[in-house]
Amino acid sequence: MPKNKGKGGKNRKRGKNEADDEKRELVFKEDGQEYAQVLRMLGNGRCEATCIDGTKRLCHIRGKMHKKVWIAAGDIILVGLRDYQDDKADVILKYMPDEARLLKAYGELPENTRLNEGIASGLDEEDDGAGDDYIEFEDEDIDKI
Secondary structure, three states, rough: OOOOOOOOOHHHHHHHOOOOOOOOOOOOOOOEEEEEEEEEEEEOOOOEEEEHHHHHEEEOOOOOOOOOOOOOOOEEEEEEEOOOOOOOOEEEEEEOHHHHHHHHOOOOOOOOOOOOOOHHHHHHOOOOOOOOOOOOOOOOHHHHO
């Protein structure tokens, strides 16, 4: 049998998530960058996002973030726009929920942007009914059937 010469397995390579606890400085957009909200994940390191300027773009997650920063639908991200392709962009940074709330408070994000929830989860809010979705039958109605 060959001798194991490695230093450990998959969990050692994965490392510890100690960097999540520390506060980082809030990054604002610069020239050639735009804020966006993820519509859906497409796989293969790509996602579809709606930018604040109203354009829907196919975004590529950069290698530094790939398999380290998990992006889900509804997240606020910072994308780098491409000069030669307007319908594609590169994900530079994912904002944590508290950072996204700060961006909204500073007026960087429009007021109608929904934060900290998925795109599909807010559909039930328009239904302001009392929740009585059942039908009550009288005894006479049952006899007619």
